[in-house]
Amino acid sequence: MPEKNEIKKVLEIKNLTVRFDVDGEVVRAVNNVNLSLNAGQTLGLVGETGAGKTTTALAALRLVPDPPGIIESGEIIINDKNIMDLPVQKMQKIRGDEISMIFQDPMTSLDPVQTVGDQIAESFLLHLDISRQEAVEKAKDMLETVGIPRERANEYPHQFSGGMRQRVVIAIALACNPSILIADEPTTALDVTIQAQVLELMKDLKAQYNMAMIMITHDLGIIAEVCDDVAVMYAGRIVEQGTLKDVFNHTRHPYTEGLFNSLPNINCRVEELTPIPGQMPDPTNLPKGCAFAPRCRYATEACKEKQPEEHWISDTHMVACTAYEQEGFHIERGDR
Amino acid sequence: MWRYCLRRILQLIPIIIGVSFLIYFLMDIAPGDIVLLKMGDNNMTAEQIEALYEQYGLNQPLPVRYLKYMGRLLQGDLGISQATGEPVMDMFMARIGSTARLAIASVLVSIIISIPLGIISAVHDGTVIDNVASFGTLLGLSIPNFWLGLVLIIVFSLKLGWLPSNGDDGTIKSLILPAITIGTSLTAALGRTTRSSMLDVIHQDYLRTVRAKGASEKIVIWKHALKNAMIPILTVAGEQFAGVLGGSALTETVFAWPGTGRLLIDSINGRDVTTVTGLLILKTLIGSVIILIVDLLYAAVDPRVRARFANSGRRKKK
């Protein structure tokens, strides 16, 4: 995607650190994360389960459950407002109106005892000064927009299939035309065929509504399909960030490389899958140095001692890896 | 749904047979009987006693008496009180109104206290607020009922003169004190259920969806969470209602409340087997019907249950 520096930033996350205090122990979920999102842009956030993707997204809506979650530091700026300073009522006005979120599991994201029409209408009622009747009408319109016949507004979630429910969730999220949509693994829980339909729908709607979107996923295929930019998270940190091309074709971080290596390659089926050895470190007890170092085949003593710093390879491409302090270091997966 | 109701009502038959037999048996092994009681401290000749036993039909062995009773019961006849000569059904009808009013008011008191406290507890799970709120719901349970009743009478009737101290004059005023006395003893169970049911619900994804819409916590908790947490709460409230309908004899005694509980205790003391058995059968019936109604209420609360009812008459398993 060509660079457009003048485009408005709709979301900026600066130095975000989130921890959870669970049973007297501290879980470091998000550490010093920086992200920014321009209007109309789609950012992919990739990482293993537990990398801190969802927490980062929830923080953007200030929905990190508290207790036990605590946003230790950081600024989150939505449309030029630092939401960390906003009173609760103001924040509620922003949620759903300026920033929306779609959750992973459509089976559990809908209130089982309210009709889907009412659940969509609630969004309108919360943000627009309209009557209930009007809101219900608008909700029905919205259902049509996501491809569900409007007559079904009076039905309950249990009468819908998974894919349909996710459409309802999307309708709720998009009801008030937010400028930012965060989609947290929106297709993971769906059948493969439905996945494609839902993704297609999201792409269409994104274009139609001209939203910025953060697509959280661990599926690199989805990233390739819908995203402009990619950020890779590991143990609560962003380890590599850049345009789709930067990250996919000019991979720099050993972890990103590991991710690609663990994907089956249809073009080269002889190649054996090489999963990343070991497991993600215990977030209550992160290593002093690079969190990936214990699993990293390039790791040096320095990696274990020191937190990696950001290395900017280009204006758009960042990698956080200590190894790049050495002259001439490169990983195996070269530029493609 | 009708099939479901019918099935539930049919299931009552063995229960009623069991209850009536158990009570008949217990009353039979209890020392003394209505004849000896009528004699009181006085001496009677053997013939006189024999005549009385015959008059009350007590000269027959237990199985015969029981079968006779059941035979009449089959025809819907609950028999005639041995102590007063009135039909048991009439005695029950004369008192059930007071008891029902008291039961409704008590459960309302319980709901008013325990649901908010249970919710607060759940929302502030694990904090000091949770502890205080849980403590609050437990308090009523820990105070012996009759003592609380007497203290309430002293404070609100005697010292403050706000409320009548006893009796049922049909007004809300006379209901308040006995309802508080019973209601507070119910808060623990209902509050506990509310708390755990809310805790189950409160971390559900759909509440996050509602929050993400921009809804305030008030809407999240009271509109979405509470409605979802309602089934266990309804169950307990229904059981409590049935329970108070069945027996609040102590409070009825303290407040001189003309309900069925006192009638039952007096009948037990008076060894009035017909009345005791009849009352307990009626209580069992009413209690079961209430619990059935609560089950049907689930459908009103939860569309999934509604769907299950609509789909088949199969037995619902929770």
Added chain:
Amino acid sequence: MKRVLALVLATIMALSLVACSSGAADNSAATQADAQSATEAAKAEAPAATEAAATEAAVPEVEYKEEVIIGTDTKVNSLDIQENCAIASGYIYLMTHEPLVHYYEGEFFPKLAETWENKDGLEYTFHLRKGIKFHDGSEFSADDVLFTIKRAKENPTTHANVKAFVDTIESVTKVDDYTVVFKLTEVNNDFLIDMSKTGSLGMLSEEACAAAEDGYKYGTGPWVNSEFFAEDHITVVRNDDYWGELPVTKKVTFRLIPEASARLIALENHEIDVCIYPDASEYSLVEENPELDMFTYTSGLNYIFYNVDQAPVDDPNFRLALAYATDNQQIIDGALGGYGVPATTTNSLTAVSFFDDFESVGQSKYTRDLDKAKEYLAKSKYPNGATVTIQFTTGQREIISQILQSQWKDIGVTVELDKTDSAGRAAAKQEDKWQAYLASVAYTDAGNSFSETFVTDGGTNQMGWSNARVDELFKQCAVETDEAKRYEMYKEIQSIIHEECPAYPMYYALKAIAYNKKVSGVKWESRGVMEFAYAKVEK
């Protein structure tokens, strides 16, 4: 002991005088009236009462409430007056039903019989009042008297006391519609007192009883049974066709409030006008309350009954050992808060036959004297002590039995407590499985009244005790007309009982009825059989 007794009696008198001051007009009018001129008296009664009321409240006219509410403690199970002898039911029966003769504080007054004659103590002729109607409209006549006695004799649910009395009536014959003759099986000096008991011998309507199963609820009294709801209330409404003086009040409700504290609170709270039996511990609250007053009287005699067929209480010496180990005053202080009179003999305090000067006949009174108690114990079959089970039913007796437990321990007698309910007691008695039982018996003032406890197979002879000499003496007393000779025989009876101690007299409880000072017109009665027929409450 005597001083205390005198003091208490004085208090009772004073209290009852005060209480009766407003109703005194009725009483004095009634006292003046003699048997022959009863009709005139009834006529004279009304103006006397109005006169008194007029002088009392000359300036402002006193207005009365339409309803009097009386809080009671005992459930009345039935309105059948022949089935029940409890005082609580008596309150109601006294208002709705009338006997032939009325008895009040030692004197007889005509009621449904205008006059009566007695021939040789065995034959009584009653001349009935004419033109009296039952509540159901049927007319009162000699047939109803015959029916009432017949029903009492034949109905299996008739209370044993009533039955015992009617069994002494050999026959009742109708001379004409308004004259009946009673023939007795034996002379009974107390016949008229027994006849006056409303509970047993209020007149029932033959017609009403034939028409309806609950025809017994229709009497001839100034009040008509209206609502009957045993656990809550019993209401009577004024009988506007009453032959005598009409009450001012239109409705009297007896509300059952089982808890004593709650009942008194209801009185203080103006929810009821009269509170039957407040708890003794709360008498002080009544005394401190300027709005309230109290009528106190000594009620029945509280006994320890011994089952004389059961070891170890089968031995008189053992029973006497227990008697001399017991301290009545401690029982009264501990269980009754001091509101009781220690009993010294087995008779009513106010009975003409009362005798307790046992020193004069070479005996000694029962006082706690451990040496004497141990002496008797040593003489008994159980010189090393034994275990006695005390059976009891109500709360107060629970404390008494604990006090006895504590007292008797001092002579090496162990007490087991057996708490039961009245049905349990009835069963124990029937099966003869008990040793000692705490109970009270209320006697009338009649000399012979305590016989029912001590003659062989007497109505309240729970002990199974039988003494030929006592039986003989009671029989003689009933027919003896010389007062002095009779008293000598009563002395001997009480002395024999004292020596054998089949029943140990503990105390006479001081009972009370608290009421709002605005209440007047209640006929307080020293035995506790209050008449609320003319009760009224100032607005």
Added chain:
Amino acid sequence: MNQNTVSSSESVTKKYKKRSQFAEIWRRFKQNKGAMVGLFVVFVIIFIAVFADVLFDYDTQVTAMDIANRMKEPCMEHLFGTDEMGRDIFIRVLYGSRASLSVGAMATLIGLIVGMTLGCIAGYFGGAIEDVIMRATDICGSIPHILMGIAIVSALGVSTMNLILALGFTSISSFVRITRAAVLTVRNQEYVEAGRAIGQSEAKIIFSHILPNCLSPIIVQVTLRIASAIVAASSLSFLGLGVKPPSPEWGALLSAGRTYVRTKPYMTLFPGLAIMVTVLAFNLVGDGLRDALDPKLRK
């Protein structure tokens, strides 16, 4: 709950696997301050109950009357005052813990043993036996407990043993239901299948596999039941169906003092408080245990 924390608590559990299950429960229980206070109070009361006869002499201090000193207001000599027979209420309340606790505990024990056995049989064997047991349970459960208690004590006569029997009988149905439900959930788990596969006897399977795995709801029920049995005992005392005098059971003290509720309020206040504190403590412990034993309710 958000997926981060879920995964992290998974790893937490993993990490503490080496700790015993008991230590884990205890750790969670400790965090509940209310439950800890309750536990402390329960221990104090049990301590007093166990050593009551060491601290006081039953004959001379607990039941001996002293009419001269009756109805003394609370003072230094008699901390809680004296009753109508002049007995020290403080000593009677302390000694009463023995009677009250043993009534509560014994009654619960009866309910537990009978109820657990029947519940186990019903849940494990199923079929006709289950039907019979559950119908019988429904019958007993459908009669209000307090009325059932009244009927039983009236029938058997007033005594401490009969009170315990009555309260025990009424608590059977809840134990049957709870045990059966718990057994049903573990009956078909793999480790039970495994036991069956290697030919263990039914009894062995029940006692070594099934029961230990459904203990937690039963333990919670036990603590709550003890509390409610103490309250129920006081209710029956009020109706004159409690323990035999002169036992200083709290319900009996409360009931005996009720006529003096206005003139001598301390006579009911202290036994009332004793019941309240004990019942509260047991309930707090029960609730705490419930939370500690059932981690899915917690975060």
